[in-house]
Amino acid sequence: xPIPFILHVFQEGxxxxxxxxRHFIRAGSTIAALAFTKRYMEGALCTAERDMHxxxxxxxxxxSGIGAITAYQLAKRGAQVILLTRQPxxxxxxxxxxxxxxxxxxxxxxxxxxxxxNDLHSVRQFATKWVDNSPPRRLDMIxxxxxxxxxxxxxxTEGPEGIETTWMVNFLANFHLLGILSPAIRxxxxxxxxxxxxxxxxxxxxxxxxxxxxxEKDWTARAAYARSKLALMVFGQAYQKHLDSYKRPDxxxxxxxxxxxxxxxxxxxxxxxWLTRGSLFGLLIYMMLWLVAWLFLKSPFMGAQSILWAVxxxxxxxxxxGKLIKECxxxxxxxxxxxxxxxxxxxxxxxxxxxxxxxxxxxLRRAKEKQKExxxxxxxxxxxxxxxxxxxxxxxxxxxxxxxxxxEGQKGKSGKKSKKSGKGTPSSS
Numbered sequence: 001x002p003i004p005f006i007l008h009v010f011q012e013g014x015x016x017x018x019x020x021x022r023h024f025i026r027a028g029s030t031i032a033a034l035a036f037t038k039r040y041m042e043g044a045l046c047t048a049e050r051d052m053h054x055x056x057x058x059x060x061x062x063x064s065g066i067g068a069i070t071a072y073q074l075a076k077r078g079a080q081v082i083l084l085t086r087q088p089x090x091x092x093x094x095x096x097x098x099x100x101x102x103x104x105x106x107x108x109x110x111x112x113x114x115x116x117x118n119d120l121h122s123v124r125q126f127a128t129k130w131v132d133n134s135p136p137r138r139l140d141m142i143x144x145x146x147x148x149x150x151x152x153x154x155x156x157t158e159g160p161e162g163i164e165t166t167w168m169v170n171f172l173a174n175f176h177l178l179g180i181l182s183p184a185i186r187x188x189x190x191x192x193x194x195x196x197x198x199x200x201x202x203x204x205x206x207x208x209x210x211x212x213x214x215x216e217k218d219w220t221a222r223a224a225y226a227r228s229k230l231a232l233m234v235f236g237q238a239y240q241k242h243l244d245s246y247k248r249p250d251x252x253x254x255x256x257x258x259x260x261x262x263x264x265x266x267x268x269x270x271x272x273x274w275l276t277r278g279s280l281f282g283l284l285i286y287m288m289l290w291l292v293a294w295l296f297l298k299s300p301f302m303g304a305q306s307i308l309w310a311v312x313x314x315x316x317x318x319x320x321x322g323k324l325i326k327e328c329x330x331x332x333x334x335x336x337x338x339x340x341x342x343x344x345x346x347x348x349x350x351x352x353x354x355x356x357x358x359x360x361x362x363x364l365r366r367a368k369e370k371q372k373e374x375x376x377x378x379x380x381x382x383x384x385x386x387x388x389x390x391x392x393x394x395x396x397x398x399x400x401x402x403x404x405x406x407x408e409g410q411k412g413k414s415g416k417k418s419k420k421s422g423k424g425t426p427s428s429s
Contacts, residue, residue, distance in 0.1 A: 034295065041296050043264055044328040046305040048312040053078035056138045060084045060117065061145030063097055065268030066199070069304040070143060071110075074311070075101055080109035084126065084146075086116045117146055117173035118159040120359055121366075127180035136187040141311065143197040144174050147228075149270045150221040151278035161358035164219070170228035174198070175235055175351050185256050186246050193317050194256040196239070197310050200324075202262055204230040205334045210347055231347060233324070233333065236260045238344035240322035257321030259310045264326070266303030267293060 014021060057074055061067035062083040075081050087094050089112040098110050116122040130137060148169040150157070157165045163172060178185075178196065188194050207226035208214065214227055240258040248254065265271065275293070276282030286293065309328040310316065323330050324338075337343045 038295055042298055042302045044305060044309075045302070046309040046312065046328055048309055048314065048328075050312040050314065051077065054080075055140040056080045056082065057141040057143060058082050058084060058139065059143045059145065060115075061147065062143075063094070065145075065270065065300050066263055066266060066304045066307065067143075067145035069300050070145065070307050070311070072101065072105065073304070073308055075105040075107040075110055078107060078109075079141075081107075081111070083110070083112045084115040085112050086114070086118075088114045115177075117169045118165060120161055120163075120168075120173070120176055120355060121362055123173050123176050124180060124359070127177050131180060131184050136184055138192075139181075139184055139188060139194065140192060141195050141197070142178070142181070142185075143199075143307070143311070144177075145199050145307075147199070147270065149225050149274055151273055151276070152221050153277055154221050156216060156219050156224075161362050163354070163358060164214075164224065166221075166224040166228050167231075170225070171231040171235070172351060172355065174232060176355055178239060179352075182242070185243065186248070186254070188255065190248070190250060190252040190255050192255060195311065195316070196236075196256065196258045196321075197307060198232055198236045198258065198260045199307060200233050200260050200262050201225070201229045202264075202334075204233055204338075207335075209337065210234065210343055230335070230338070233260050233338045234340075234344050234347055235351075237322045237339055238341075238348055240320075243321070257316065257319070259316070259321065260324045261306050261310050262324065262326040262331075263303040263306050264298050265296075266298040266300055268300055268303065271297065 008015070052074055055078075057079050059067065059071060059074075059081060060083075062071035062081070063085060071081055071083065083094075083098070085091075085094060089095075094112050098112060102108055102110050113126060114122070115126040146169065148166055150166060159165055159168045161168075185194060185196075203222070203226040205226075206222075207230040208223060210227070210231055214223060236258045243254050243256045243258070246254055272283075272286065276286045306325055306328055310325050313328075319330075324333050325331070333339065
């Protein structure tokens with residue numbers, strides 16, 4: 001059938017009854033261009049594999065977006081996943097989420113522990129509890145996927161310690177957590193492959209320099225987010241050097257490696273909130289242009305591929321840490337200050353000082369609140385005691401009054417009896 005048709009077209013030309021072949025060419029070219037664009041924008045696919053049975057992974061941001069895909073893939077390969085969440089483990093959503101994840105992956109070693117990245121005290125409580133465990137708990141990997149993003153035009157917000165929320169969640173809390181967990185990381189045996197994954201974003205390229213403070217007047221959502229990601233990358237380089245400088249008791253090299261990962265622009269809840277500006281009208285526009293977002297933004301699964309490559313790739317065991325990974329390969333940072341030791345030193349010192357000041361103020365505030373609470377409890381207890389005493393006195397008065405009434409009633413009855421007996425007795429003559 002195809003051969004006669006081709007011969008007919010070659011000898012007599014294209015049949016008039018069939019549509020113009022140029023329409024097929026245009027449609028095919030359009031479909032091919034869209035398919036090529038979509039595949040190109042999706043990025044590289046992780047082909048690395050690794051058995052994760054027996055490995056312990058601490059993870060933030062593991063309940064949505066890229067983090068949820070990463071947590072699923074880790075659990076599917078047998079890892080013990082500990083999700084660090086703002087909500088307590090008893091939260092109904094978290095209970096259902098972990099139960100579903102256990103069912104889907106067939107892995108029961110999925111847990112949650114509370115740690116609020118917007119609260120330095122909460123971070124210290126969790127990290128201190130982890131470090132204080134004796135013998136040291138096994139720790140193979142830390143993946144810090146959690147991040148926050150204020151929509152364009154949004155207002156600047158602060159956490160309980162008075163620190164700007166974007167800076168606090170995206171950088172300072174991670175700095176604080178890894179700083180406290182350093183002893184637990186250094187205590188891991190030499191033959192254990194310990195990896196610390198810090199997801200970042202290419203917006204760090206547009207960030208203002210870290211030595212230029214971002215004042216409330218100059219604050220914008222984009223600048224705050226970009227600055228926090230740049231700081232995280234600078235810290236990642238410095239933290240690798242901090243780990244490498246540790247002299248192990250067995251005189252063997254440090255086995256912990258830090259990797260920064262840029263997953264690319266992805267259709268996550270955070271990206272959707274950014275594009276819609278956090279408004280219903282923006283959400284309506286987003287829904288109308290969803291095909292554009294589908295074409296040019298990665299799916300959460302594809303966005304997680306570079307993170308999974310940093311987790312599973314075996315060749316990274318032989319490499320040094322402090323590298324930036326994008327599209328499942330190592331790339332050079334686009335800014336020189338990422339590897340600037342002077343910038344890293346100033347950032348580390350400023351962050352330490354900020355945390356120390358904030359924790360002192362928070363401790364004083366908690367002490368005052370506790371003192372006030374104790375005073376209120378003492379006052380309430382005193383009032384309860386007074387009320388109880390008054391009730392006892394009132395009950396005693398009622399009891400005395402009742403006894404008095406009973407005695408008077410008995411006297412009245414005895415008097416009546418004596419009168420009756422006097423009337424009925426005969427007189428003697």
